[in-house]
Amino acid sequence: MGDLLQFTLTGVTIGSIYAIVALGFVTIYSVTKVINLAQGEFVMLGGLTMYSLTSAGVPYLLGFVITIIVVSILGWIMEYLLIRRAKGADPISLIILTIGTAIFIRGIASVVWGKDQLRVAPFTENTPVNIANATITPQAIWVVVIMLLVVFLLYILIDKTMVGKAFQASSVNPLAARLMGISPKRMSSLSFTLSAALGALAGLAIAPIMFPSYDMGTMLGIKGFSAAILGGLGSAPGAVIGGLLIGLLESLGAGYISSGMKDAITFSAILLILLIRPSGILGEKSVGKGGL
Amino acid sequence: MLQVDSITKRFGGVVANSEVSFTVEEGQIVGLIGPNGAGKSTMFNMISSVFPPTTGTITFQGTRIEKLPAYQVAPLGISRTFQNLQVFKNMTVIENVMVGQHMQTKTNLFGMASLLLGITRKERKVYDQAMSYLAFFGLQDIFDQKASSLSLGKLRLLEFARAFATEPKLLLLDEIAAGLNHKETQEMSALINKVRDTGVTVLVVEHDMDLVMSICDKLVVLDQGVKIAEGTPKEIQENEAVITAYLGADIDEEEVEEEAI
Amino acid sequence: MKLQGVQQTKWMGVLVFALAILVFPFIVTQSFYLTQATFAGIYAIIAIGLGLLMGYAGQISLGQAAFYGIGAYTTSVLTATMGWSPWVSLPIALLFPGLLAFIMGYTMSRLSGYYLAMATLALGIIVHTLLVEWRGVTKGASGFFGIPQLNLFGYTINQGIPYYYLVWFFVIIVLILSLNIVHSRVGRALRSIHDSEIASSSMGVNTSKYKMQIFILSAMFAGLAGWLFAHMSYSISPAAFTFDASILFLAMVVLGGSGSVWGALIGTLLIRMVGIVVHMLGEKFPFITSDFEHVIYGLILMLVVIFLPRGLFPTVADWFDALLTKRSSKKSMLKLAAKR
Amino acid sequence: MRKLLLPLLLAMMTALFLAACSESVEKEEAGKAGGSAGSGEVSEYKIGAIYSKTGPNSPLGEPEWNATKLIEEKINSEGGINGVPLKIILADDESSQEKATQEANRLINDEKVLVLLGSSGSGESLAIKGIALQQQVPMISAAASTHIVEPVEDAKWVFKTPQSDRHAVERVYMYLNEQGISKIGTIIDSNAFGSSGLEQMEALADEYKIEIVAKESYNTQDPDMSAQLTKINGAKAEAIVVWGTNPGPAVVAKNTRDLGIDLPIIGSHGIANQNFITLAEAAAEGVVIPTGKLLFPSQISGDDVQFDAISSFYKAYTDKYSSEPTNFGSYGYDNIMLVIDALKNGATDREAIREHLENNITNWIGTTGVFNFSDKDHNGLTADSLVMAVVKDGKWMLLEK
């Protein structure tokens, strides 16, 4: 029983990381219909930028803020220099474009930060907490808290502010959105910036848990993408469910079946779910043309 | 030949077609007309199996076709053109027509792969046949041009030729004259008649009333998803409901209570 | 027989290419470049298959390395563990990837777009995990070793010139097969799917059947490449069949142009050359490490998608066409007139 | 029209290739002039070394690369071997089997080297092994896997200097026996290093009366291993053996302590470096590993037979480079020193060098250990060449018996 709780806690922690990354995918996808496979690279940049700042003696909180700003700007640049110029390309090309960007960013990062894993201090004192025979570290709690916070803030932003409505609008019906004075281009920029900020936040949260290095983005990108797909592209609650599900599948799979096979188990489960629900758990059902 | 029986189609909360029925007899040219938003294209897409109706049946020569995928409807002898031009633009004119002849030969992928000697006699036959189709539509001079380089008029002809190359029994023409000038439209009318004379039944959706009125044997008029009239062109032009649909009645005088949608 | 206005295999091109392949070892005698060229050939086989899949069936595969790996491991196990002749294991090394593709394609037929990409990605990861974990058969992550070499009429096909010719012999076969497919009735149908799926299905083209067939074929090509790779190497390991490898195959196709068989081939060669150039620069300037290779791959992918969305080969081909048409338009007009 | 285009493109590509090659052609000419592969008058001894200077194995390859360069310079500044200068061609395989294959072919066929050294990783070494056997070139690997030299009938031309993972496992098991621990839980990196460690742990378990009660693994980039560790703890293991290179073992150490599991943690020689301690911080304290002695030259006693070799190499290395040589530096050092031994003794062609290595290397003192090659053993080491180390106050310390 204690084991089950431990596996669950671990699964939720890992799942929360995937969920934040997946929310980054969703933020961009729901506005621009682009899948940004460089999302994991934003996470990596978040962790490594924080490392540089803290080792340069920048106060923790300030470093936190600067990291998010720096990575957000990179996200904006990516949209402005690349995505905007490839608008209208088919999905295959867009996937390849973002993969290219990811490889490029990773290459640059390996030159800038080297290839060693680096250590970033946890947010707070990191003495583990004991809950009924299972333990969880404060940093892991932070990860879950940040995930919930991100979900909450995204909810507020999307559902309660004009910008959020504009996000949705330009995704649902770009033509009508333009007639309302919403510039899809600016929304696209904004979504990349926001999503990069989310990535940076994820990077900050997990840097103290897993030692960040230039190549951490690939794995996180793949898992985040999987979570977003599993949840149903474009659905934020879906991304969270997908992320947590993958985290739990991994940790329960490792715990009860085989740790070596955990990826195979997880991805087989994803395939199975897609077989039953070809557009993910909360995938968007096509609403039709909304009239003729 | 074609029997459309109480077809209804909904998209989300919107009803595009409601309980529409009509028939097309062999050898006729039938026109499907109606003001904008009447549900003509939706009906057309259902007949050519782009999507299935919500309820109702479509029968073609005794076969129920409303639930078949498009590639299975084509072999039964139904072919169509597209309003928004779906030519294969990266292919040449003759290649477009040769795709139209797809059903007339049978070789699978692996069989084709193993033909190390290149073109077979079959391919030559298809090619010659395609050439004759092009000649029929007056496109023989531009057979080797890329479709993307053609003018609108030629593109419409090409779509027509491609659909004709499937050797259909029923040909569906979706706004085949849209965007054409007067002279081109007249030529198109002549072509449609010529095609009918080869024994092909034709169903047209058309905005150009001159064209419709001059070639059709029978017209079916839709308005707001409902069939409001059916008859010869002359009958239709004099039909009050049709005039109202197109020009609008004076609603101050005519209190209509029905909730249309 | 020449059918004007119809895309046909340019046998002259294939011939010239085959000749170039034939003489290459006589011009470039260093073993290093020969090995590079041999690997290029193996990858070209995968890239051509992937190019068919992307350019003609309009599908993306983020897990092509899985089929490559299955091909390589199938033959390794059959020959090294079970003692079969490599020539007998060849059909099995093609069959297994094809079968997996069939199952995959069949069960996943409801998926499309990004969801399909996800499925292929998952397949790649699952297969890679199995190669690592199924230690009883695959010998695990440290790799399978002791794979026998190929023998032909009593001669061992060693790495170097013999294996180079063997690999490129298969490349030429794959090339001809692919060109035949592309320039046949089926190829036309596939090209038409790419332009307008709705129109081609209304011409009676069974689009999903053809997509499935191409998927299977591309998996079999990858299996062939795996077979060639395994019998060239003494050992293989799962490290060669990762997500990164799948991405590299994608890069080759995108660079060359996915809508053209030649494009995939040329893309492969270009990507290999980038590697060589970086390597050479690295010898002169020590600060240029293999990391730059990745930076450049990334850069190429970005630039190609933005500036040459159709890939290098079709774009360049069109430039040449335009150039030649301009120059020879008068000539050909005269010719046409003469014909009539 | 395209008919014309194709040959044109091809011609362009061929030209490019030719341009690319011209440089190496010159090199090859020079190599031929040296004629090092033949007998008779020689102007230099050409040795090829393939190490993974970049890529995931770079922590291994970099010190090996540096050590090799160091020795080349030293020998040549001393006037070469019997008056003949040594020329070592270093190649980087970027931790990829494919690159290793290409480089091996280049070094053997284009550069006509006498001996092939490397590579750093087991996978790369196995890939090269095939070529060395085909081309009959002696090869000395710097990688761990026992499969590189076993079975020895299939490894006629292949030797290796690092302790095999078998030795490392034996050493760990010896330590466990000393400590009275018999039930272990293993957690390995699912890469080649980890799985080959597990293979040996399984193979040797009976001999040392060790019971493996849980076998877990992780992927190098996994963020958390709590699930696996919980399982090991639940299986009543008395110690955790983690087989991997950074960062996995650091995460394992941290997770173990965070979970409140106070089982002893035994690592592999893969984390015999300071970075492990930097990453794992406090959780690293008390972690025990088997290692070569080069990890802490200052702690080796003066009467150790290897003392001179280790301390002189350590000094030369740290003088020239600002980093530690680590155990991997010692493999690089021993590899090239073995070749030099052969050359000094008049074995100057491929066959003779192989013969010399197999028959004349007895009680040969290297930095890794004392080697005894024979036609039955192409590794020539015993588990005794390894010592146990423990993390104490943020430093690796020799664990006294």
Next chain:
Amino acid sequence: MNGDKLMEVIDLSVSYGPIQALKGVSLAINKGEIVALLGANGAGKTTLLQTISGLLKPTGGSIIYQGVNIAGMEAEKVVEKHLVHVPEHRQVFSTMTVLDNLYLGAYHHRKKSKMKNIEKNIGKVFDLFPILKDRKNQLGGTMSGGQQQMLAIARGVMAEPELLLLDEPSLGLAPLIAKDVLELVRNLRAEFGTTVLLIEQNVTASLKVADRGYVISHGEIVKSGSSKELLNDPEVKEAYLGHTVN
């Protein structure tokens, strides 16, 4: 015809690829007028509206609105000038609520006017379309065609238009509601002084509402005049129903 010119379209041409949809169209709208644009399907009416609102780029000609040439200006900029286009086929945000749709209508002056002003406008809109108030939390796409049309117009009104381009507002509406919609157009002018350019299928009804009309055919203006003149013109009928069959 004696008010200030609010907008003047001069010699406007537009092409879609090989199709020339507008061939030098010129027309003018005075402040406070309601102008109907008549013509058969495919004549170029919608194209004209889309070009004015910036959705399409003209290949030639100019659009002078309040003294400024807005031809080729981005649609999202045009709406900031209070030139609002309610497009054909409703184009409501189908997966968003009615209320959100309305808020988005006011998007372009989210900063200038306080939310209070927007709330006030929403109140007014609800007065005009009571059904929207009842369904304010329903998703746009789940409503009937007629309700969606009302939502689309209401959303346009939220943008506080000075010139409103209405593309077939009564399309798919029951006649009674269609009548309401057209009456609403008059109310808008009465209340806000909104100028309206209207495309309407129902020729008779729209000419009753409009002051003037233009007839467009094959991308060219073929006739213009006061509503009364056009109502009795046989050519108008012919433009819709084709030449009389003999």
